[in-house]
Amino acid sequence: MKKVGLINLDIMEYQKSLKIQYMLVDYIKKCEDIAGFFLLVEHFPVFTVGKNGGMENLLWSKEYIASMGIDLYETDRGGNITYHGPGQIVGYPILNLKHFHQDIHWYLQQLEETIIITLKDMGMLAGRKNKYRGVWVGENKICAMGISVKNWITYHGFALNYSVNEEHFRMIQPCGITELGVASIKKIKEDVQKEEVYLGIKNSFQESFNCELVEEKIEALEELILTDD
Template identity: 40%
Template sequence: MLFSVRYIDLSGKSYQEAWDYQTGVHLALIRQKREGSSGFPHHLILCEHRPVYTLGKSGDEKHLLLSPEECEKRGIEYHKINRGGDITYHGPGQITGYPILDLDQVYTDVHRYVRELEESIIRTLSRFGIKGSRIEGYTGVWIKADQPGDQNRKICAIGVHLSRWVTLHGFALNVNTELSYFDNIVPCGIADDDKTVTSMEKELGSTLDMDEVKKVFKEEFAAVFGFVYES
């Protein structure tokens, strides 16, 4: 049975503003479950954040290679948050997505949820002529090395948190992202020489229309999870 999702675009908001909105929705869905009521919808929130580094609850602060003071000088926010995973960057040219879904109404399987997030991204990339893949042992979506000696390139990071089977946090897809910001961190805590980060722009050699990428992702996300957007 199809369920309904409300779509919200918070691009241009600060990380804290988006976080406050996200947690408000998350708590409302949990409250609804506790009360046995209905009517408050699942949400998909998409953002283009101002420059910010976020560190997951199991992350290592040493993976931020700048001091918080230096981040502030450069106009980069820094937040410790309660998602899984390590440190990553969010900023202009990147689509950061926060699906807030009650998985009790879909399936209670966090691993399947993450795999289907990855599948939504892989299908989105495919529509722009990019072959996204999974790499065993690593979360997220990658562009696999084509030749011996080349690097596997991470194009989308994923980190989630669940409470009473209601999802929080989500993914970050590099579209036209300024990749030099990743030089100041050990992205996702992965320091392997055979792995790096990339963007759709870098892979295709041209800048993409952010609204078009969002539109395609929304279509693929709905198709994978089996829902319709509120009209």
């Protein structure tokens, strides 16, 4: 069975996690026998804008956003504007799809399936919408998706709302969608603990991608991915 390194980054600035992703993409490109890594992280408050744009969906000025202590970052993932912050579990699979299935649509389906299974195991009915990417509970998005693929190596990923600051979400039109809302796990099932969600994501990821997650310490990869240029 394919082995994928699991790295928990705890809470980290968005830009630092992006640097780690880029370095891992380059590392996997050089070492094609490696199936990949799976990063789990929470971010300090930040709005990120994807390749499809999204500045028009920022409802407050950049100056006001900065005064609230929220960063704004343009990035190279797919999709529109979204929010990351404490209480949101972000997953960045850095996978060489040559070890899995060289099909981007398949990859996105499996990523969504990972979250759908996780929520189902906790007693929540979640699914897809034909018009939009991500995972939904009723008319509310609970997990956003935005990926990039370079030489069949994936990066960026998903953002699952556990217990987020809804006031921050109201500063944007998430993903440019105006007719639908945003959901959090804690609002649906108060008794679900964050540790349960992390464990559920790990188990369902292994099921969806038919792999074994092997925990790696970030310190063991420090020279590879954290050394300044």
